[in-house]
Amino acid sequence: MASSKTTRGAAAERDTDGGTESVREEAAAPTGEGESTAGDLAGLEAGLDALDAVQTKRVSPAEVLVQKVLPPIVAVAVVLALWKVLVLAKVTDDYKLPDPGLVWDALRQLWLRGELLDIIWTSVSRGLFGFLIALVIATPLGLVVARVRFIRAGLGPILSGLQSLPSVAWVPPAVIWLGLNDQMMYTVILLGAVPSIANGLVAGIDQVPPLFLRAGRTLGARGLVSARHILLPAALPGYVAGLKQGWAFSWRSLMAAEIIAKSPDLGLGLGQYLENQRNNSDMAGVLLGILLILVVGIAIELLIFAPIERRVLRSRGLLASAR
Template sequence: MAGTETTGESPKTTAAVEKTDEPTGERPKQSSQDLAGLEAGLDALDAVQIRRTSPAEVLVQKVLPPVVAVALILLIWKVLVWAKVTDDYKLPDPKLVWDALHQLWLKGELLDIIWTSVSRGLFGFLIALAIATPLGLIVARVKFIRAGIGPILSGLQSLPSVAWVPPAVIWLGLNDKMMYTVILLGAVPSIANGLVSGIDQVPPLFLRAGRTLGARGLVSARHILLPAALPGYVAGLKQGWAFSWRSLMAAEIIAKSPDLGLGLGQYLENQRNNSDMAGVLLGIIMILFVGIAIELLIFAPIERRVLRSRGLLASAR
């Protein structure tokens, strides 16, 4: 009796205390296990090695597939010629197209024709880039300008570039200014809309953090908006180049003048007037080749670098 009074606690109370203390002791142990699992997961992420692709893998994965595709197209083309599915003047033998290319090379005209169009296209694209970048920033950040100009930019992007050739000829005449105007009207909306789309996807937290650090106005645009919107911006640049090239080809095909020089579009139209189907196909192939080459040599490396810097590529090339 005396021992029971001295403790002042019943056996039930003691058991309850022991049960209450039991989870309390396990809680730190469980937390340490969770932290250890989290650290192990982070270590596993850090342990992912980014290895460089070997030349053999690049050859197999990047070079071989398009070569095989081109060879297959040529084979199908040759089979159709052998089978005489249509008249020879409508579908010439691939050898005739090669002969037309060889003749241009022997005359020294091939590189001049290509350079005339490429120089116009790249220069017009650079002008469009200089105009579209600040325009996209303004449209993306100023609400009333976006409400007024945003739908117009979208409408201009969907308008076929060839529609601008007749008014540009009337306004400016048959000269290089007309060519660059058509390129600008085709490329500026695409680049600006791509930048606007990229800025719309920038997390607001980035902007708030920038304002906290004192980045406002042009400083914020340069160091926060443009770097964060870079993936969408690069996509807009790629589309802008595609529109530039298409606009230029439309202008060269429609507008003919000795003052303009002989570009790819005008060469294609000349061969059509001469009813030379081999020359027509050669013109189409050269236009396609230049468009793909610019994409692979300029825009694809830029896009890979942007994606790699954000950890969006599994391997470095």
């Protein structure tokens, strides 16, 4: 005969048929403990939701001024002040390091003659058009290299080598092949930008989790459909980084071509203006050309590529790294 006796938090069972006795304890959870467990789970769920949520807040104009506008202004002011101190200290001859005021006068003369915007536009239009052509070529090339092992084994090292090759090395053969014309300029830009954009896309695709591709195949996404709706969106951060680097290589390649290849048929760009001032031994004009090349390159990056990068990072909850 078996009998049971229930107490708070335990139940004892006795068995006397075989002359032996066994006792089994069953722990009964108190009501308060169950409520505590449910509360912990709710808190954990809320914490995970908070991690997934993108924390955004409206930035005041004062914060934008302090965090974004003021630092570069201070940096430029420090550089100009140091430049002025070196000039006043006579660390070198005046024709080697002219006063900042002389560079400003050279800029003012270009503006008054109506040449400044024409010079800038000649280079910017070439650079952007060449970059767009490179984008059209490098995107499918990067997809094929990233997804086809045989092609990647053959072209992958070549793309990496082309990316490390100085762009100025392509100017002499491009002049011999095509002559002194815009086609030569665009060829040099393509040879500098295509490897950078393609390698950036390959790096982005390499970081796509295989689970995404398997899920896409399960839903019927294959070939170009998979590339359009799965690979490219998932690889977008790396692709955008490749685009930024591609623009930098485009701009550098164009400046190298404009400095070396000089012809009236090419028009006057920033690189040719810089070379003309060197031929005239006008150091103020040389420094002005360098500053214009630097400012235009940075402006294009900030006005075009930085907003695209922020939008991509914001869509992935990575605002902290976009600041």
